[in-house]
Amino acid sequence: MQLYAPTSSGPKRKSFRAPPLASLEGLRIGILENGKLNAEEMLREVGALFVERHGCTIRPIYSKSNASAPAPSTTLVKAAQDVDFLITGLGD
Amino acid sequence: MARTASRIHEVPDDLLAAIDYCYEQGWTDGLPVVPPVVDRVDAMLARQSRPAETVIATHPATGLELSLHAAAVNSVMAGCLPEHFPVVVAAFEAMNKPDFNFHGSTASTGGSAPLLIVSGTYGDEIGMNSDVNLFGPGNRANATIGRAVRLILRNVFQMLPGISDKSTQGNPGKYSFCIAERARGNPWPPLCATQGYPAGVSTVTAYAGGGFCNVENHGGNTPEQVLASVADAMANYGCITLGQSVVILAPEHMRIVAGTGWTREDAQNFLFTHAKRSVEGMKNVGKYRDREYDTQHGGAAHALAEQGFVHRGLSPADILITMGGGDAGGHSCFIPSWSRGRGSILQHSAIST
Numbered sequence: 001m002q003l004y005a006p007t008s009s010g011p012k013r014k015s016f017r018a019p020p021l022a023s024l025e026g027l028r029i030g031i032l033e034n035g036k037l038n039a040e041e042m043l044r045e046v047g048a049l050f051v052e053r054h055g056c057t058i059r060p061i062y063s064k065s066n067a068s069a070p071a072p073s074t075t076l077v078k079a080a081q082d083v084d085f086l087i088t089g090l091g092d
Numbered sequence: 093m094a095r096t097a098s099r100i101h102e103v104p105d106d107l108l109a110a111i112d113y114c115y116e117q118g119w120t121d122g123l124p125v126v127p128p129v130v131d132r133v134d135a136m137l138a139r140q141s142r143p144a145e146t147v148i149a150t151h152p153a154t155g156l157e158l159s160l161h162a163a164a165v166n167s168v169m170a171g172c173l174p175e176h177f178p179v180v181v182a183a184f185e186a187m188n189k190p191d192f193n194f195h196g197s198t199a200s201t202g203g204s205a206p207l208l209i210v211s212g213t214y215g216d217e218i219g220m221n222s223d224v225n226l227f228g229p230g231n232r233a234n235a236t237i238g239r240a241v242r243l244i245l246r247n248v249f250q251m252l253p254g255i256s257d258k259s260t261q262g263n264p265g266k267y268s269f270c271i272a273e274r275a276r277g278n279p280w281p282p283l284c285a286t287q288g289y290p291a292g293v294s295t296v297t298a299y300a301g302g303g304f305c306n307v308e309n310h311g312g313n314t315p316e317q318v319l320a321s322v323a324d325a326m327a328n329y330g331c332i333t334l335g336q337s338v339v340i341l342a343p344e345h346m347r348i349v350a351g352t353g354w355t356r357e358d359a360q361n362f363l364f365t366h367a368k369r370s371v372e373g374m375k376n377v378g379k380y381r382d383r384e385y386d387t388q389h390g391g392a393a394h395a396l397a398e399q400g401f402v403h404r405g406l407s408p409a410d411i412l413i414t415m416g417g418g419d420a421g422g423h424s425c426f427i428p429s430w431s432r433g434r435g436s437i438l439q440h441s442a443i444s445t
Contacts, residue, residue: 001110004128005099006119006165006247010147013155037381066435068196070152 021085024054030083031058032075034067036090046087059083103127114169121242121267125169136164139177139445148181149188151249152195158184158248163240166247170240175218176233178443179270179296180240183208186298186441187241197300197436198251203259204430206241207301207338208270209414211283212294214443215272222274224418226340227304227425238268263303274416277343279350283414286356287440294443299338299412300436302428305331310422315349318424319359323366325426326404326411329377332369334384334402335429336410336438339363342417342424360408365396367404374402384433412438 021027029047033040040061050056059082064071067090079086103113110127114120126132137144137160144161151157160181167180187194187206197204210220221231229235245251253259259266273283284295305328309321326337341349349359374380380402387406388397394407405411417423430436 001103001105001127002130003101003103003110003113004130004133004161004165005101005117006128006162006169006243007099007250008156008158008162008248009099010157010159011155035383066193066196066432068200068432068435069190069193 024050024056026055026057027084028082029056029058030062030079030086032062032064032071032079032086032088034064034088034090036067039067039090043087043089046089100130119169119243119247121239121246123267125243126171128165128168132168133161133164136167136172136174136177137161139174140181149184149194152190154250156249158244162248163244166243167236167240170243171232171236172240173218173232173236176237176240178445179208179210179214179218179233179237180244182296182441182443183237183241183298184244186296186439189439191437192298192300192439193436194245195249195251196432197430198245198249199256199258200430200432200435201258201260202302202431203262203266204300204302204436205263205265205269207265207299207427208238208241209273209283209297209299209338209412210271210294210443211273211287211297211414212289212443213275213292214294214445216275220272222272222416223276226271226417227269234270234272235268238265238270241270242266242268263301265301265304269301271340271416273414274343277346278415279346280356280414283412283440289442294445295440296443297412297438297440299336299427299438300430301338302331302430305426305428307424307426308422309345309424312422313348315352315354315359316362318345318348319362320366322424322426323363326363326367326428327369329369329373329379331426331428332367332374332379332402332404333429333431333433334388334404334406335433336405337363337367337412337429338427338438339411339413340416340425340427341413342421343415343419344422345424346415356413357408359413360411361396363411363413364394364403364405364408365398368398368401371400371402406434
C-alpha cells in the first residue's frame with residue numbers, strides 16, 4: 001500500500017540569526033510592543049535596564065495593532081534604520 | 093509553487109496496520125484517519141480544474157505552503173468524499189486572507205477553531221446538515237470537512253498542540269466545526285447573497301470561534317425578549333471584547349424574530365445596542381482598557397455606540413446572524429470570537445465546483 005505524506009512538500013523558508021553585537025555600550029534601542037495588556041510597561045522596564053547599565057538610548061516605541069500578526073514591513077524597515085537593536089516580547 | 097513530488101510511504105497491505113502507521117507518524121488528531129492511498133487522493137484532486145501543485149494558502153511566519161495536493165491528502169485522511177473537497181479548498185482560500193490571521197488564531201492561548209458556515213445550494217447538494225443536531229455528530233460532510241481543516245493546520249502548517257498551538261484549553265470545535273446555513277424556512281436572504289455573490293454561487297465563511305454558548309429561551313414571545321437573551325450571552329464578562337460575533341438562531345426563535353417583520357439588520361442593530369457592559373463594570377472585573385474604548389467611541393464610532401459603555405464589536409455589521417438547527421426547541425447559540433477581539437476578522441470565499 002502506498003500512502004502520501006500529508007505534510008507540506010514545498011520548500012521551507014530559510015531564516016538566519018543576525019550576528020551578535022560586539023558591544024551594547026551607547027547603542028540605540030528600539031522597543032516593539034504588541035498591544036497586549038502591560039506589554040509596553042514591561043518592555044519599558046527592560047529598556048531602562050539597558051539605559052542604566054550600558055548607556056543605551058531608547059528610540060520612540062513602535063506598536064503592532066495585532067499581537068499575533070507579523071509586524072508590518074514598513075515598521076521593521078523604519079526600525080532597522082533608526083536603531084541598533086530591538087526588544088520585543090509578549091504582554092499579559 | 094509547492095512541489096507535487098510528495099513523499100510516498102510504502103506500508104504493508106493491511107488497513108489496520110496503515111491506520112497505526114499514520115498514528116506513528118503523528119499525522120492524526122487523536123482519532124483514526126483514513127490512510128491516504130494514492131488512488132483516493134487522485135479522485136479528490138479530480139474535482140479541481142487547477143494543477144495539483146497550485147498553492148492555496150501560505151503560513152505567514154514559516155512560509156509553509158498548502159498545495160491542492162496536500163489539501164487532498166488531508167481531506168482523504170479526514171474521511172471526506174470528493175464532493176466535499178471544494179468546500180475545504182474554499183475554506184482555506186478564505187482563511188488565507190491576511191485579516192483572518194490563521195496563524196495567530198490557531199497558535200494563541202485563546203484556543204479558537206475555524207468555524208465554517210456553508211451558504212447556498214451546494215451544502216444541500218453534498219448532504220450537509222443545517223438542521224437538527226446542527227453542531228453535533230452524525231453527518232459525514234459536516235464532520236469531515238471541518239476535520240480536514242484541522243488536519244491541514246496540523247500536518248501542513250505544523251500547528252502542533254503544545255508546540256506551535258498553545259491553546260490553554262482549546263475547544264471541542266478544534267476537532268471539527270462546520271455547519272451549513274439552513275435555507276428551509278429561513279425568512280432572511282442567505283449569507284452568500286448578502287456577501288455580494290451572484291445567484292447560484294455558494295460560499296463558505298470562516299470565523300475564528302472561541303467556543304459555543306447555548307442561548308435557551310422558551311418563554312420569550314417577542315423579538316426583544318428572545319434577542320435580549322442572545323445579547324446577554326454576547327456581553328457576558330468572560331466573552332465581551334471588541335470582537336465579531338456569530339449568532340445562529342434556532343427556527344423557533346427565528347419565527348418569533350422575523351415573524352413580526354424584523355430584518356437581519358434590525359436584529360443586528362438590537363444586538364449591538366444591548367450587548368454591552370458599563371465602563372465601571374468592565375473596570376470591576378479588570379477588563380477595561382482605554383485603548384479599546386477609544387477605538388469604539390472615537391471619530392469613527394457607530395451611532396449606536398453609547399458613551400460610558402463597552403459594546404461587543406464595533407458596529408452591528410460585526411454580528412453575523414443566520415438560522416440553523418432543528419424545528420423544535422428554543423435553543424439558539426452565540427459563538428464568541430477568538431479572545432483577542434479583532435485579531436481575526438471573518439472571511440468568505442466562493443465554492444468552485
